[in-house]
Amino acid sequence: MSTKADSGRSYHLQCTGVAKETAEAHSAPKDITLFGSCFCPFVQRVWVAFEYLGIDYKVYEVDPYKKPADLLEVSPKGLVPGLRLENYNPPRAVNESTVILEFLEDVAASKTKQSLLPPITEPYARALIRLQADHVDRTLIPAFYRYVQAQDEEKQIQGARDFVEAINGLIKLFQRAEKESESNFGLWREGGTLSLADVMAGPWLFRSTNVLVHYRGFAVPEGPQFRTYLDRLLNYPAFKRTCSTEDLYIDSYERYAHNRPNTSQVANAINAGTALP
Known part of the structure; x- marks a missing residue:
C-alpha cells in the first residue's frame, strides 16, 4: 500500500530532458501545430507518431486545466492532444488521439511513405x-x-x-x-x-x-x-x-x-x- 504523503505538488507545464530538446527543435511554425502537455500520455502517443512518421509539426505546450481559447478552438472538450492545420484559411482542427493517429497515417501515406501498419494488401x-x-x-x-x-x-x-x-x-x-x-x-x-x-x-x-x-x-x-x-x-x-x-x-x-x-x-x-x- 502506498504510504507516501501528498506533498501537494502540481503538474509540470514544460517538457524536460530529451523531450525538451525535441520540443525546442520543433518550435518554428509548420503546417501542423500539435497542442500538447508534457505529462499527458495521450499526447505522447501522438508525438511518437509524428516523430516516427517523419511529418513536420510545431509543438505548442498548453495547460489543459486552464483551457485557453486557442486549445478550445481545436479541441472542444479542452482536452489534449489537438492539431491545428495551418494550411487552411481559416485553420482547421483534428482532436482525439486515436483519430489523430489515423489522420497522421493518412498524411504519411502520401508524404513520407512511413506507416505504423502493414500494407493495405495485408x-x-x-x-x-x-x-x-x-x-x-x-x-x-x-x-x-x-x-x-x-x-x-x-x-x-x-x-x-x-x-x-x-x-x-x-x-x-x-x-x-x-x-x-x-x-x-x-x-x-x-x-x-x-x-x-x-x-x-x-x-x-x-x-x-x-x-x-x-x-x-x-x-x-x-x-x-x-x-x-x-x-x-x-x-x-x-x-x-x-x-x-x-x-x-x-x-x-x-x-x-x-x-x-x-x-x-x-x-x-x-x-x-x-x-x-
Missing part, C-alpha cells in the same frame, strides 16, 4: 495490430488509472493484478500475431518496426516503470520476452525523443496517486465507473 496483419490497439484502449489504460488512483490496500492489490492481467492480454495478442502473420510490424518481434499498438501502449507502459513503481511499488512483469520488448520500445529513437526526466512524471502524477478531487476528466471517469472521455 488486411489480416493490419487487423491483428488493430486488435492489439483496441485492447490497449479498452483494457490496459483503464486498468492503469484504476491502479494508480486506488487508495486502500485491497484496491491497490486488485489494481496491480488487473494491470498485470491487461499486460498479459496484450502479450497474448502479440504472440498471436507472431504466430499468424509474417509482418514485421511491431517491436515484439526481433527486427520489427514500430507499430500502431506499440505507439498506443507505450506511454502507459513507460509510466508503469516510473509512476507506478514510485507510488505503488509496482513490479514490472518478469519474463525475458516482455522485458526485451519493453527495452526495445522505451529505447526506440522515436519514443525516447518524447520522454522527459523521471521527476516530471513523479511530480505530475502525485495528484492521481492521491486521487485528489477533480484531478482530470480521465480521473473523474474512473471514479465514476464511466467510459474515459
Whole structure:
C-alpha cells in the first residue's frame, strides 16, 4: 500500500530532458501545430507518431486545466492532444488521439511513405495490430488509472493484478500475431518496426516503470520476452525523443496517486465507473 504523503505538488507545464530538446527543435511554425502537455500520455502517443512518421509539426505546450481559447478552438472538450492545420484559411482542427493517429497515417501515406501498419494488401496483419490497439484502449489504460488512483490496500492489490492481467492480454495478442502473420510490424518481434499498438501502449507502459513503481511499488512483469520488448520500445529513437526526466512524471502524477478531487476528466471517469472521455 502506498504510504507516501501528498506533498501537494502540481503538474509540470514544460517538457524536460530529451523531450525538451525535441520540443525546442520543433518550435518554428509548420503546417501542423500539435497542442500538447508534457505529462499527458495521450499526447505522447501522438508525438511518437509524428516523430516516427517523419511529418513536420510545431509543438505548442498548453495547460489543459486552464483551457485557453486557442486549445478550445481545436479541441472542444479542452482536452489534449489537438492539431491545428495551418494550411487552411481559416485553420482547421483534428482532436482525439486515436483519430489523430489515423489522420497522421493518412498524411504519411502520401508524404513520407512511413506507416505504423502493414500494407493495405495485408488486411489480416493490419487487423491483428488493430486488435492489439483496441485492447490497449479498452483494457490496459483503464486498468492503469484504476491502479494508480486506488487508495486502500485491497484496491491497490486488485489494481496491480488487473494491470498485470491487461499486460498479459496484450502479450497474448502479440504472440498471436507472431504466430499468424509474417509482418514485421511491431517491436515484439526481433527486427520489427514500430507499430500502431506499440505507439498506443507505450506511454502507459513507460509510466508503469516510473509512476507506478514510485507510488505503488509496482513490479514490472518478469519474463525475458516482455522485458526485451519493453527495452526495445522505451529505447526506440522515436519514443525516447518524447520522454522527459523521471521527476516530471513523479511530480505530475502525485495528484492521481492521491486521487485528489477533480484531478482530470480521465480521473473523474474512473471514479465514476464511466467510459474515459
